[in-house]
Amino acid sequence: MNIQTNPAQIEKTSASFPAITEEPIRSNYLPEERLRLLGESLAKGDLTDLFGLTPFDFQARIRD
Numbered sequence: 403m404n405i406q407t408n409p410a411q412i413e414k415t416s417a418s419f420p421a422i423t424e425e426p427i428r429s430n431y432l433p434e435e436r437l438r439l440l441g442e443s444l445a446k447g448d449l450t451d452l453f454g455l456t457p458f459d460f461q462a463r464i465r466d
Contacts, residue, residue: 432440443449 440449444452444455
């Protein structure tokens, strides 16, 4: 958690991160627009099968 409140300090601390870092795991999966469309299709129930996606009982998991 960053507790700096001075914007100048925040800039200094952000600049200290290494320039070379790993790419986010989503970056090579699909472009943002296609991910949005995929999420929209999933929410509407248009997709019936997506590799690796299985039904999930949220209430049971919350009780755990």
